Amino acid sequence: MNAIYVLWIRQLKRYVRSRARIVGSLGQPLLFLVALGFGFGPVFEKAGQGNYIQFLAPGVIGMTILFSAVFSGIELIWDRQFGFLKETMVAPVPRIAIMIGRTCGGATVALAQGLIVVAICYAAGFRSNNLASLPFALVFMALIALMFTAFGTAIASVLSDFQAFQLVMNFLIMPMFFLSGALFPLFGVPRALQIVAAVNPFAYGVDGMRAALIGGTAHFGAAVDLAVLGGITAALLGLGSYLFSRIQL
Amino acid sequence: MIQVRNLVKKYGDFTAVDDISFDVGQGEIFAFLGPNGAGKTTTIKMLTTLLKPTSGAVELDGLNPAVEHTEARKRFGIVFQDPSLDDELTAWENLDLHCILYKVPRKVRKERMERLLRLFELWDRRDDPVKQFSGGMKRRLEIARGLLHTPKILFLDEPTLGLDPQTRNHLWTHVQKLNQEEKVTVFLTTHYMEEADRVAQRIAIIDHGKIVAQGSPQELKASTNSETLEQAFLALTGSTIREEVPGSVDRMRQMTRMWRGNRR
Numbered sequence: 001m002n003a004i005y006v007l008w009i010r011q012l013k014r015y016v017r018s019r020a021r022i023v024g025s026l027g028q029p030l031l032f033l034v035a036l037g038f039g040f041g042p043v044f045e046k047a048g049q050g051n052y053i054q055f056l057a058p059g060v061i062g063m064t065i066l067f068s069a070v071f072s073g074i075e076l077i078w079d080r081q082f083g084f085l086k087e088t089m090v091a092p093v094p095r096i097a098i099m100i101g102r103t104c105g106g107a108t109v110a111l112a113q114g115l116i117v118v119a120i121c122y123a124a125g126f127r128s129n130n131l132a133s134l135p136f137a138l139v140f141m142a143l144i145a146l147m148f149t150a151f152g153t154a155i156a157s158v159l160s161d162f163q164a165f166q167l168v169m170n171f172l173i174m175p176m177f178f179l180s181g182a183l184f185p186l187f188g189v190p191r192a193l194q195i196v197a198a199v200n201p202f203a204y205g206v207d208g209m210r211a212a213l214i215g216g217t218a219h220f221g222a223a224v225d226l227a228v229l230g231g232i233t234a235a236l237l238g239l240g241s242y243l244f245s246r247i248q249l
Numbered sequence: 250m251i252q253v254r255n256l257v258k259k260y261g262d263f264t265a266v267d268d269i270s271f272d273v274g275q276g277e278i279f280a281f282l283g284p285n286g287a288g289k290t291t292t293i294k295m296l297t298t299l300l301k302p303t304s305g306a307v308e309l310d311g312l313n314p315a316v317e318h319t320e321a322r323k324r325f326g327i328v329f330q331d332p333s334l335d336d337e338l339t340a341w342e343n344l345d346l347h348c349i350l351y352k353v354p355r356k357v358r359k360e361r362m363e364r365l366l367r368l369f370e371l372w373d374r375r376d377d378p379v380k381q382f383s384g385g386m387k388r389r390l391e392i393a394r395g396l397l398h399t400p401k402i403l404f405l406d407e408p409t410l411g412l413d414p415q416t417r418n419h420l421w422t423h424v425q426k427l428n429q430e431e432k433v434t435v436f437l438t439t440h441y442m443e444e445a446d447r448v449a450q451r452i453a454i455i456d457h458g459k460i461v462a463q464g465s466p467q468e469l470k471a472s473t474n475s476e477t478l479e480q481a482f483l484a485l486t487g488s489t490i491r492e493e494v495p496g497s498v499d500r501m502r503q504m505t506r507m508w509r510g511n512r513r
Contacts, residue, residue, distance in 0.1 A: 006349045014337045017378075083333035090297050091350035092322040249299040 003093040004101040011072070011105025015112070022113075025071075029064045029117045033057070033124050036183065049185065057126035058137075058210040059182030065114040065144045066202055070173055072106025073152015073240075074165055081161070086249055099153065099244040103237065106149035107142065114141050128213045136222075137212035143229040144205040150236040157243035176202045186219045204228040250275045250402060250434040251296065256305035258291050265291040267458035268305070273451075278428055278435040280449035282442070282482060284491045288458040289438045290330055293406050296436070297327055310401055326351075326400035328392050330407045330438075336380040340371055340390050343379060344397060351398040365393040368419060384411055392420055399427070405437040409444060417441075421448050442479040452478075456486045 015021070037053045037060075044052035079085040088098050128134060155168055179196050180203040186194060197203040198220075208225030211218035218225065251273040258266040266288040273279040283289050294300035296307060298314040298321055307314055314321040334343050344362045347353075353361065366372040369389040379387060392408055405424070409417045425448060427433045439445055445452055446466045453463045462469055462485050466478055475481040 002349050002352075006346055010335065010338065010346065013342070014335075017337055082336070083329065083331055084335045085333075086299065086329055087333040087335075087347070088350065089299060090322055090325075090327055091347075092319055092352070093350055094319055248301060249294065 001097075003091070003097045004104070007088070007098060007101025008105040008108065011075075011102065011109055015109040022116075025064070025068060025113060026116060026120065028067070029060045030120060032060050032063065033121065037124065053121075053125050054127070054214055055185070055210075056183065057121040057124075058213050059180075059206050061114050061117045061121060061141070062144060062180075062182055062202065062206040062209055063177050064117040065110045065141055066148050066173065066177060066205075068113040069107060069110035069145045069148035070152040070169075072109050073103070073149045073154070074156045074168075075106065076102065076153055076156035076244075077159060077162060077165065080156075080247075080249070085247075089247070089249060095245040095247075096241050099241045103146065103149050103153055103240065106152070107145040110145035110149060111142055114145065130213075130215045133212045133215065137209050140205055140208040140212060140225070140229070143226075143233055144202070144209075147201065147205070147229060147233040147236055150233065150240040154236060154240040154243050157240065157247055176200055179203075180206050181219060182206045201228065201232045250277070250310055251279075251436065252306075252308040253292075253296075254306040256292070256295060256307060257303045258288075258295060258300065259303045264458050266295070266302075269455065269458070269460045271453050271460060271463060273434060273436060276428065276432040276434055277451060278425075278437070278449050280445040280452045281436065281438045281455065282445055282452060283438075283455035284486055286491050287455045287486075289455060290406055292455070293327070293404055293436070293438070297325060297404060298322055324400060325402040325404060326395050326398055327404040328395035328406065328408045330410070332387060332391065334379050334387060334391060334394075337378060339376050339378050340366065340382070341375040343390065344394055347394045347397055353398050361397055365396055368423065369393045369416065385413065385416070388412055389416055396423065396427070399431050399433065402434045402436060403427070405435065405439075407438050407440065409439060409441060417444070424448065442477065442482055446478040454482065454485050461485050 033053070033056065037056050041052040044050070044055070049055065076085065089095070091098075128137075159165065159168075179193065180200050181197055182202075186197050186203070204220060204225040207219050208222055208229065211222040211225065220228075251271075253272070254270050256266055256269050257264065269288075269292065281289055281292065291300065295302045296309065296314060298318045301315050309321050310324045312321045312324065335346070338346070341362065344366070345358070348358045348362070363372065366375055369392065371386060371390055371393065374382070374386070379390065382390065388408075388411055395403070395405070395408075403424070408420060412420070421444065424435055428435055435448075437445075437449070449466065451463070451465055452469060454461050454469070462472070464472070469481045469485075470476065470478060473481040473484040475484055
């Protein structure tokens with residue numbers, strides 16, 4: 001139990017201390033918000049879809065959490081290359097505890113990044129329609145964070161260098177983000193794209209967050225979102241723990 | 250305390266450790282010597298649950314490290330050959346984290362951390378992040394950390410690499426004290442033959458994954474008609490310099506250095 005706590009707090013300390021990482025990782029969401037949000041805003045409104053910033057903000061918040069979480073999970077490769085992983089791996093602590101500590105730490109960091117972007121979205125003019133459902137949005141944010149940190153950890157347990165990480169980013173995470181409905185409504189898009197979104201776990205996260213933050217526009221339905229996210233998160237945590245326990249150095 | 254029987258580790262076609270057997274007795278200081286790439290670190294990794302052997306049997310205090318991981322891990326402490334500190338944390342935090350992972354009782358934690366930090370002259374720098382430390386300081390911290398909990402078996406994988414004579418002296422004095430007072434079994438590797446000669450009661454020499462000689466320093470010198478252990482070592486392993494293939498870790502370090510250099 002102490003081991004889980006100490007590894008969790010370690011991730012937080014590392015995050016708080018690397019100001020460059022905090023600022024750097026906010027550049028991308030800011031760019032999306034400004035370039036897409038304000039750039040496509042007029043077109044979106046003319047098409048009768050309402051305020052684009054309102055629609056886009058949950059997507060951008062989700063994106064921040066997605067990227068931070070995967071990166072946190074992937075940090076495992078870093079720890080493996082620079083040796084700290086060995087220190088934890090020979091400690092008389094079950095590997096599952098190490099995995100849980102790391103994953104919770106990474107997810108907390110991703111959630112913190114997401115909350116900073118929530119604030120930025122508010123500054124850009126985003127307003128939640130339903131403040132009472134804000135805790136519900138937090139649940140979705142936490143689930144996205146946990147799911148993708150576990151996903152990153154699972155991947156990093158099998159990979160041993162950063163070259164392969166680029167592959168994962170470009171062929172898995174980027175498509176997951178762009179084909180999720182984070183940037184555009186899923187109503188009325190070609191059927192193929194709808195199918196892709198339906199098998200994309202991130203799409204359910206964005207959909208759930210959007211439902212909680214601005215209400216009434218859920219594509220899959222908030223209950224479905226919650227069930228799918230919960231199920232996949234549990235499965236990925238299991239897979240991550242299994243792969244992590246098999247790491248050899 | 251340590252029993253190794255017909256231990257083999259293969260990576261594809263390459264046999265890193267080739268059918269080795271040895272015993273280390275309770276309270277013994279055992280030196281495991283060999284040229285670069287001979288299989289020393291691979292053996293230590295198999296003894297310390299980091300790597301699964303291809304075949305053969307290992308027993309640590311009666312436990313099989315490949316199966317009873319957590320129990321076996323409670324028995325030993327290790328100072329690794331390459332760095333294993335968290336650079337973003339301070340020296341104190343690194344030690345504290347280790348104490349929590351190894352369940353060092355809260356009462357003795359502070360006192361022990363202070364004693365070791367003072368012994369290795371890092372006390373004044375305890376609140377500085379490790380990334381600001383020089384190579385030698387990191388090494389010292391790493392050793393201090395390995396001695397925080399008093400394990401039954403202490404593995405030291407080239408602990409003195411890159412240390413000045415003063416620190417080396419401190420280290421070996423401390424290790425010998427632990428060995429005498431707490432009956433800690435010590436398993437060490439080093440490239441400094443005079444160190445092995447000074448502290449080790451028994452020595453095994455490994456080359457190309459095979460143990461080529463075992464015995465006390467005196468026995469090894471006598472069997473090769475050498476005056477020093479270094480001569481005995483060269484007589485047993487030849488004088489050819491070994492090629493080592495750079496691992497992904499080395500490449501990675503180089504990349505990071507380049508990347509960091511460019512940013513500054």
